[in-house]
Amino acid sequence: MKPKLINVVVDGMSSFRVNDEIIPHFYNPLHFHPELELTCILKSKGTRFVGHHVESFQPGDLVLVGPNVPHCWKNGPEYYHADPLLEAQAIVVQFREDFAGPAFFDLPELLPVKKLIYDSRRGIKVYGKSREKIKARLEMLPALAGVSRMTCLLEILEMMALSKEKISLTEIDPHRLMPPVQMKRLNDVYQYTLDNFRENIDIEQIAQVANMTPNAFCRFFKSHNRRTYTQFINEVRIAHACSLLSTTSLSITEIAYESGFNNLAHFNRMFRKHRKVVPFSYRKQQLDF
Numbered sequence: 001m002k003p004k005l006i007n008v009v010v011d012g013m014s015s016f017r018v019n020d021e022i023i024p025h026f027y028n029p030l031h032f033h034p035e036l037e038l039t040c041i042l043k044s045k046g047t048r049f050v051g052h053h054v055e056s057f058q059p060g061d062l063v064l065v066g067p068n069v070p071h072c073w074k075n076g077p078e079y080y081h082a083d084p085l086l087e088a089q090a091i092v093v094q095f096r097e098d099f100a101g102p103a104f105f106d107l108p109e110l111l112p113v114k115k116l117i118y119d120s121r122r123g124i125k126v127y128g129k130s131r132e133k134i135k136a137r138l139e140m141l142p143a144l145a146g147v148s149r150m151t152c153l154l155e156i157l158e159m160m161a162l163s164k165e166k167i168s169l170t171e172i173d174p175h176r177l178m179p180p181v182q183m184k185r186l187n188d189v190y191q192y193t194l195d196n197f198r199e200n201i202d203i204e205q206i207a208q209v210a211n212m213t214p215n216a217f218c219r220f221f222k223s224h225n226r227r228t229y230t231q232f233i234n235e236v237r238i239a240h241a242c243s244l245l246s247t248t249s250l251s252i253t254e255i256a257y258e259s260g261f262n263n264l265a266h267f268n269r270m271f272r273k274h275r276k277v278v279p280f281s282y283r284k285q286q287l288d289f
Contacts, residue, residue: 016095016153020142025079026088030072030187035094036120037065038156039073040138044088045243046075047194047236050123051170052226054235056243062131063169064160066120067097070183074194076243091138093153100150112161113154123169130163171226178224185210186224197236198260203229237261238274245283252279 017035022043030049041061048057050071057073065071079086097117098104105114116124126134137156144152160166178186192209193201206229207217221229241259244250250258256267256279271279 015099015150016093018142018149019092019094020089021092022087022089024082024087025075026073026090028072030070030183030190032068032070032183033094034067035096036067036117037071038093038138039063039065040091040135041073042089042091044075044079044086045247046073046079047239048073049190053123053169054232054239055169056239056246058243058247060131060135062126062134064116064120064124064126066117066123069121069123069170070178070186071123072187072190074190077195091142093138093141093156095153100154110158113157116157116161119168122171124160124166125169126160126163126166128165130159130165134159134163182220182224185212185220189221189229193233193236197233197240198258201233233260234270235274238271241267241271241279242275242282245279246286252283255279 025044026046039062041057041059043059045056045058048055048061048063048071050063050065051069073090075088079088104110105117134156137152137159141149141152141156188209189206192206203214203218207214210217210220212220218229221232225232227235237260241255241261244255244258245252248255252267253264256264259267261267261270268278271277271282275282277285
């Protein structure tokens with residue numbers, strides 16, 4: 001399935017789309033659309049891409065992605081083996097900036113929400129107690145209709161807007177509207193990286209995936225990701241390590257090798273560089289959280 005501009009279908013009885021889906025695994029490639037997208041992961045884990053940002057996700061992950069920002073959620077390889085015990089579930093809300101009317105968010109009471117909608121172009125992740133409160137409201141949304149449905153979404157957006165427990169994920173990119181052929185290349189590179197990050201991937205290999213020369217690939221990748229491919233694959237490896245530290249009892253040495261690092265000291269240095277703490281402290285933080 002080629003990455004592309006996705007058309008979000010909204011029926012004539014609603015001004016926005018709500019989907020509570022349970023599937024074997026998340027299936028969308030890297031894509032974008034003019035609608036904002038609020039995603040709450042209820043089941044499964046994997047790697048999330050929003051703009052230039054890459055990070056692991058797990059149940060409870062709550063992210064708002066702005067209009068035309070490339071994004072995708074990719075499950076780990078274990079979700080693609082038809083294991084009946086594994087499934088992916090998320091509540092996804094998609095809506096246009098003007099879904100409530102062209103000047104609705106100019107009302108004084110709604111200016112914080114207007115700012116939230118603008119800031120969503122950087123991707124917004126909500127955490128802590130705010131995430132739990134918003135998640136509870138989101139779980140109610142699919143069953144609502146009429147005014148209650150609209151009111152619930154506005155309450156969710158206001159809760160996000162006023163929360164101090166949120167961070168931006170990426171930079172605003174004026175070139176985010178990529179031609180389909182370039183987005184296909186990026187998606188192919190992302191998928192190949194996720195399938196093979198435990199192995200050594202050299203520039204010649206990954207350039208072949210993108211159907212480019214090594215020099216052309218390096219220029220292409222850095223222009224769209226603001227970092228080199230080597231930096232990117234280390235981010236993917238660290239994101240996988242974070243997921244294992246949070247959800248398994250594997251030793252740190254086992255996690256280092258499972259994440260594609262063949263040297264424990266190098267793993268510790270890279271982890272501290274990306275997460276500002278050593279793996280042991282990160283695991284403790286997640287357990288305390």
